[in-house]
Amino acid sequence: MPWRYVLYSTCLIFLMIGATQYGLWRATQATTALPAQLQTSPKRTGPAALQTVTPTPRAISTPAPAKGQTHKEASAATSTPPSLSPAEEGLPEEWQILETIGTHTLAFKNGEHWVTQGDLLVTPPKLQGQQTTEVLPINLQPPQAWPDGVVPYTIATGVDPERVQAAIQAFHEHTVIRLVACDDDPNYVTFTAGEHPYKCYSFLGMQGGEQAIVLGSSCTTGNVIHEIMHALGFGHTHSREDRDEYVEMFWHHIPSTEKLQYQKFPATMTNPANLDFDFDSVLMYPDHLAGNPHVKVMRRRDGKPFQTNRTQLSASDIAQVNFVYDGL
Ligand SMILES: [Zn+2]
Numbered sequence: 099m100p101w102r103y104v105l106y107s108t109c110l111i112f113l114m115i116g117a118t119q120y121g122l123w124r125a126t127q128a129t130t131a132l133p134a135q136l137q138t139s140p141k142r143t144g145p146a147a148l149q150t151v152t153p154t155p156r157a158i159s160t161p162a163p164a165k166g167q168t169h170k171e172a173s174a175a176t177s178t179p180p181s182l183s184p185a186e187e188g189l190p191e192e193w194q195i196l197e198t199i200g201t202h203t204l205a206f207k208n209g210e211h212w213v214t215q216g217d218l219l220v221t222p223p224k225l226q227g228q229q230t231t232e233v234l235p236i237n238l239q240p241p242q243a244w245p246d247g248v249v250p251y252t253i254a255t256g257v258d259p260e261r262v263q264a265a266i267q268a269f270h271e272h273t274v275i276r277l278v279a280c281d282d283d284p285n286y287v288t289f290t291a292g293e294h295p296y297k298c299y300s301f302l303g304m305q306g307g308e309q310a311i312v313l314g315s316s317c318t319t320g321n322v323i324h325e326i327m328h329a330l331g332f333g334h335t336h337s338r339e340d341r342d343e344y345v346e347m348f349w350h351h352i353p354s355t356e357k358l359q360y361q362k363f364p365a366t367m368t369n370p371a372n373l374d375f376d377f378d379s380v381l382m383y384p385d386h387l388a389g390n391p392h393v394k395v396m397r398r399r400d401g402k403p404f405q406t407n408r409t410q411l412s413a414s415d416i417a418q419v420n421f422v423y424d425g426l
Pocket of ligand 1: 217
């Protein structure tokens with residue numbers, strides 16, 4: 099019967115439409131039910147550090163950088179942090195003592211060495227028992243001069259002798275100091291290889307017996323000259339008692355563990371000849387933190403920039419050495 103075929107055909111069509119819809123629904127369900135590890139990751143927008151961040155408006159406008167200078171460099175070079183004394187910074191009372199007395203200081207254990215002011219070796223007081231402290235208060239004694247300006251020395255294995263000889267030559271050329279090969283001398287310097295390539299150390303003045311000048315593999319002839327100056331008894335130029343007349347310190351830029359490097363030392367250790375402040379001294383620190391030129395720790399009060407001299411004795415270095423040692 100035709101109507102029966104029509105009915106069957108209609109039912110068949112509805113069944114096919116229903117099956118198709120069910121298939122589509124199943125396919126949709128199957129996609130969302132995939133195991134997590136196989137699902138497509140959402141589109142990444144890049145690491146946080148690379149995302150565009152709307153800068154916060156600055157209260158003080160930053161000058162446009164000079165040609166060839168980045169904004170960061172321009173900002174660091176022109177920042178004008180307030181100059182505060184250690185007392186104003188709220189540092190411990192000991193720091194105020196260091197500022198005025200200069201002979202009381204702290205020694206830090208740096209590997210196998212006890213060090214103060216960054217590169218001055220000290221002999222720590224006898225430790226009681228198995229004390230494991232790595233910071234000790236010490237009383238830095240006034241440095242002792244080498245009799246007749248003669249410094250016997252040896253060079254240990256592992257030290258580049260050319261750098262040492264070049265440094266010695268600088269003293270022989272310009273000063274009354276004579277470094278001579280050690281020959282049963284009771285007091286002498288041994289140039290010793292250091293563990294850290296960029297660190298060099300020296301005691302301040304003659305210690306009695308053997309004393310080390312420790313030189314890392316990357317220490318230059320200028321660094322050796324700097325350390326010999328310490329061995330002769332001279333402290334850092336930036337530690338002069340009168341340095342605040344010449345530089346403005348940015349104490350809050352200096353990490354607390356580094357502040358000790360900027361304490362003042364008496365004139366007998368830093369300016370015995372009573373000379374003008376010398377930014378060109380081989381014993382003058384740079385105006386920035388070691389290894390970070392963007393963090394300024396001091397600036398000249400006259401506004402002039404200054405470069406660190408680590409190549410040769412300056413005129414005042416020579417004059418200081420000859421003032422102390424000429425005639426000894
Ligand atoms: Zn030094």
